[in-house]
Amino acid sequence: MRFSRLSTPTRLDCTGVAVYINRVMQDIFSSNPNEIPELHSAPVFYPHGSHLIWISENGEIAELDRTALSHKLGQKTVLLCHRRWSSARAGTDIARALDIMELFAFVRPARFCLPTPVGLASQLGLARPQSGDAMAALLPQIAFMLLDELAGAPPPARKEAGEIAAMMTAGGWTWGPIVLSHLGLAPQKPEPPDGRNAAIWNRLPEYTDYTPQIDPGTQPVLPDAARERLQDMLGHSAEMRESQSDYAAAIAASFDRPDAGPAPTLVLAEAGTGTGKTLGYLAPASLWAEKNGAAVWISTYTRTLQHQIAAELTRLYPNAETHAQKVVLRKGRENYLCLLNLEEALGTMPGQPRNATALGLMARWAGATSDGDLTGASFPAWLMDLLGRAQTVGLADRRGECVHAACAHYNKCFVEKSTRSAKRADIVVTNHALVMIHAAYASNDDRRRPTRYVFDEGHHVFDAADSAFSAYLSAGETAELRHWIRGAEDGRRGRARGLKRRLEDLIAGDDAAKADLEAALEFARDLPGQGWQKRLSAFQPMGPAEAFFMHVRNSLYARAADPESQYDLQSELHPASDDLLTSANEFADRLHHLLVPLNNLAKRLKALLDDKVDELDSAARARIEGAIRGLELRAAGPVNAWQLMLGDVRDGQRDGFVDWLQIDRIEGQDRDVGYARHWLDPTIPFTAEVLDGAHGVAITSATLQDYAQPKRSQAEKEAATKDSARDNTVAADGWASALALTGAAHLAHPTLRAAFSSPFDYANQTRIFVVNDVVRDRPSATAAAMAGLMQASGGGALGLFTAVRRLKAVHPDLLARLEAAGLPLYAQHIDKMNLQTLLQMFREEAESCLLGTDAVRDGIDVPGAALRMIVFDRMPWPRSDLLFQARAKWQGRDAWTERLARLKLRQAFGRLIRRDTDRGVFVMLDSRLPTRLTTAFPPDVEVQRVGLAEAIARTRDFLGE
Template sequence: MRPARFCAPTPRGLARSLGLPVPETPAEQARLLPWAVQTLLDDLALTPAKHRPEVRALAHLMARGGWPWGSAVLQALGDGPPPPQAAQLRALAVWTALPEVPELAPEPPPGTTPISPREAQARLAQVLGPQAESRPQQAQYTGAVCAAFDPRHHPDTPQVVLAEAGTGVGKTLGYIAPASLWAERNEATVWISTYTRNLQRQLDTELDRLYPNPDDKNTHVVVRKGRENYLCLLNFEEAAARVAAVPSEAPALGLMARWILATRDGDMVGSDFPGWLADLLGREVTLGLADRRGECLFSACEHVHRCFIERTIRRARRARLVVANHALVMVQAALGGIDDDSRPGRFVFDEGHHLFDAADAAFAAHLSAVETAEARRWLLGAEESGRSRARGLARRAEGLVDPEGDAAALLSDALEAARALPGPGWAARLAGAQPKGAVEHFLIEVRRQVLARAPGVEGPHSLEAEARPAEPELLEAARAVAAALTDLVEPLKAYAGALARRLDSEADTLETSTRTRLDSMVRSLERRAIGPLAAWKAMADGLAKDVPAEFVEWLTLDRVDGREMDVGLHRHWVDPTQPFAQTLGRRAQGFLVTSATLRDGNTDSEAAWIAAEARVGLRHLPGSCVRAAVPSPFDYVNATRVLVVTDVPREDAAQVAAAFRVLFLAAGGGALGLFTAVARLRAVHARIAPLLEEAGLPLYAQHVDAMDIGTLIAIFRDEEDACLLGTDAVRDGVDVPGRSLRLIVFDRVPWPRPDLLHKARRATWGGSAYDDRLTRLRLKQAFGRLVRRADDRGVFVMLDNRMPTRLTSAFPAGVTVERVGLAEAVAIVRAHCLTLTARAPSLP
């Protein structure tokens, strides 16, 4: 019932979503559950007559598969004989009920008419409504960022605004106002990019204020993510076809069918799909049905006209606002276009301090076991029995060329050469030093050099070592890899050329579907195979030479709890914002980079601005940018306390866990624990979870609870006395206003990880001063979670007694950092949080 509607998976979450009184005590929560069930069954009994046969058929199929709710659901739907098995199976074919994606003419070029600050501020006032409180800082911010939407004056020189907005300014609606107004006026699209999918969800919710009518919002707003986030209808159809033979999967697939008919866009991560459902039903029949690399048949798929991904891509071409994430935007920038080579001209980069990390991931190259094995899977498809749906290049290319012609022979040569890449079972062969193919032999030599040179080999953690000077055996293996990759790249290039020539030579006769398939295949070959393979070949060829100055290369052996997961040679840009600026940056007409934490510390110095510009890549662009800084309106001096606990040895796991426990108890919940290492998070969780449960405080933890981080944060926000442990994903950009977050405890100073990549960047950008700057920005971002509205109060506690004074400028001006013992910290937390009174129970 109510598929694709958000509900925090707790008794309180159920109550709020069903409009029932919210329970407070455990006894009230227990009494709520049968009430909630009856409410849902009552709703089910009101199913319209025209939908009742399909719903009953699906419920019978699920009941026959062992669904415990089957009898209650069928009773609510009314008595009657079960439909024939064929009708029950047809009830899973929900793809036939989805609307087709319409084919529309190309959009005309966008306009370039600017907007004035006064016009943007008027739009902001309209969005906020007449009852909104006066926020002069928000209006100031809105006026300042309008320059990002001015016309470009010179080629390759976008209009750029770098804007820092303190917490509470309201920057999201502050930039939505000018972005939406400019998009409407110029019949254009603005891409709004943020860092994580959870933040996309928050931003999407904010847009309800701009478009309160769901139909209007659906027309003008599109949330874009990578293909792997969306359900694949072909995957679902193939899973549904198994139900006759495997009826036990019917309950899960029946629930998925209900969601497919109700979902807004088929997005399975961070949208309207319940993230906790995968833990209950199993990943294979939930998240495993998403589109995965190497599976999509594109226009050759029979579901292409109903495909969620295709629908989203096409809607994005006509939307006014596209809500994306940095990873997608960066990958598309690296590949030269947005899926179909469309080139958006205006961007807003929220959480702009993460642009560096996103560019680092997008423009890196990894000649590793996992990456090369994935390339083989993309080319050859599934090679083992089982349920892998990878279809391979030959299947995806069926019917594009004469099967007896030269192009088909080129494809055959390429697929044969692909067997030099790691195949199924590569991990066992690498561990046993029994390689198959040139790449596996190279990876064994990489592994050997890492184990010979890296410190801490006996431990369970990942290892890394410098790539140069390379051992002679590694150099010999690298030459063989370069030759094998040449044998693979050359026929792939020729095959792609043959497909492109057909597009040209048969331009007057090709059917639209065939033309689309040919174009998609050419682009996919370049982006998914030829480009990466060529980069790996260059890395292997260059191992005997010095690495170019703009890059850093090293070898890794990735391990998780002592288990080897990957091994390879890695290449990253020292400054990854350089290729970002050269691709998307110069191509854009204008963009805004904004965040609450762009500048280091509380200074307005020129040096702080220059460092911020360098961190987001603006120094690689011609021209200058508009700088804007709007301070937070919050009274941090009176609303917050910042404590550094001095008498808890950070190396003593028992004492650290005890500190978390007593601080969480002193606050009465509403506590967020932040960790710089997953292992320490898990250790603290194991020690304190039973004791907090005895005290009636729910404890949730990233990397422990089998739920996505978005669901965990939703529960934490919903359960006012809950506690949450997390790492970077909950340190940055999480919005939990009110009583639900009143205490933050950080286990250690969040210094940058001292790996070889950071070593190279540290040497380039100022040594220890670079470390300090990054650390202050992380502390600033974490502290920003504590106060999200004017009446919030809270305490920030650092358990690391080694925190140097020079880092304390990360906190707002006027906030005193107090160094205290644990007992005094507990007393301060208890006194500060006593003012945040709990609500009275509301359930009779």
């Protein structure tokens, strides 16, 4: 147990703290902390669209306006569903509430549920409520069912729940007295919450597998074997589609012998929606892993697809235990709950009692989850909305402060479990960013480096590489580095663990290493410290780093065409002002002084591994290796890049890179200021760090190719390619784009290419309308147009906006129109729910509609009738920032602009049809869609340019058939 510091406030004189806690609870319960709110007579509030439904203590149902509602909410503790969403719909903050989603999270931790009465009814086996009044009336019944379920749990479960509930009640949890009563426990005394009640890690199982990795075998997977494995996965009674079988055989080429030809064997495979590409590449991948005793890494761009791929593998591994051994999800450690962070946060509660509710619910979740994944299926994303980021996803190790084997929870750690499991897995399902970082920081002889990859969502490889291999020298980033090195400063308490705490016992007895550690701690003082934002705006910087960022800020404000813009400010770096040049030189000198001891520490830790090979056990070696990776990833790597960048302020633009100055803004408020550097072509480092170190790679997507001209017939293709060599310099049709954006163009040997058309009958399953008579600049016109189209589709419609401000302007009118038609509307940036929760609600309610930004198209997978219409408010042209302008100059402005726009249109259209029985309508409310960009759509679907009334009528006729 690591709660010794709790003894001071709880065992000694705590009168002042107890008085404070009592006051907190009186604020919540309006009387005394032992009073149990009367759930039977609690008023109920539920917003159904813009209808604000209120059920009084006497059971009378009424619809209130916002003024009357605000008055009632100020008087009573109200029963509701999702407080933040309800507050947003009510237009007022709801301070005192019994939020039924908190109760659900406590009673059924790590269980999926939509945060609506409909979702709760589904989970509890109740009939689906059909009206807003019925939804509101159902909430008390759901509450009592959950409480009865908790009371009927086995004794050990009730004991654990009671201990955590007692802690939460002491911190002011509104449900606390009710929960304790149903558990048969006495009311709480007015004292600080005791975090030891939530020490959930005491019963978590340990995971001590340190399976060493071995070199992979060299057995190939032949095309016929891939076809056979695919048939096994589908089931021998299922008919295998020829295109899917051919696709699996094509992917098998990336699983040939390492010496079969130049490495890596790179396969670019485009498989139209519905081909069945997930099973198509999993077939040869799983077969190769079994034959060669090593993992294949399957990489995606979105987390949603990661979980879908893992689910697909239940076909091959139906036994849950076998599946857990063979298939592992790998994400960055910032995605997993850190048990030490949870423990330390619980330890602060005597002084921060209001955190007890959030931390208690997180402890309940930690005890129920199998993977600790804060972005996975077991974590209700709406908890982050209810409890805030700091006490939910903020409990992950987001700063690289892990102490590895020195942590008391090391063998229970969710991150360690994932990492160790991946060493003996057959399939590791990960994401593009982690693959690139993993490869970049693995040494050439590191056995952790995979040799076989499949990149799904391959059209995003360019963007992922652009992010992974960029550098940002900003005040916020350097302040984070100071925090990482020095930990909490100036007497402030916090969970930050500085470099000294992480390393001091590892280097005990090494005086030189201790000296390097002290030097690093001292030179880190030159980085921005607490309060840097105020000092920069007041022109009172402390130290060379803050002086540099102050001059960056001054340059930006002097050069910006619109300094009052709501969006990020950017300007070219060169020519740099004299002040910026001088401060850059001084800052670079101080960074050099910091870099030397950090590099020395990494070298000394590597020497420790070599010098004590006969003394260090696996856990100790893992800890030292983790410390080395931390120094390279969090410190030495960025500092090296920053030094080069500062030198180029003086020396000029470096070839192959794009540099600029930037102020990051959120809703018009400055949040960070810095100097950005991106590769002009980020597939250069991707090729060097990932492709060149692999034996075989497949990059696949439904949208790899880009057609600037209408697609040719098969006869035309054959005539055009009859005498051409199949290499990287002669590209038929749309492959030029794929070669340029995947790194294939940087390989010295040919790339294998294969394309498989979608089996869907798009001509009969879809319609495409370009509406030519809607006034784009009038929000009410856009709202009326979308409402008419969405009513014609009967819901199931996704409205995509290219700007948040237009979404917000259209929303009120559209909400009123759809509500009158009985269609629910959800909206990103308006409803106080995260996007994943909104997508889940949209997916489950087939008649609902959803508004979001253009970026929503990448994260949505809604098969069936739940998505039958997509409406763009405007053409999704790419934003013309400095990086875009540089790449447009490199590739040709029209070609680059139109390529990105076509990709967005093609991706969005691909969301509509996911099954043979799906039908969908794609609508563009912008007559400026150029005909040349319609090559983004299937060639057999006519793009109809019509008026709004005709688009509505044709939509109603088509979807009503």
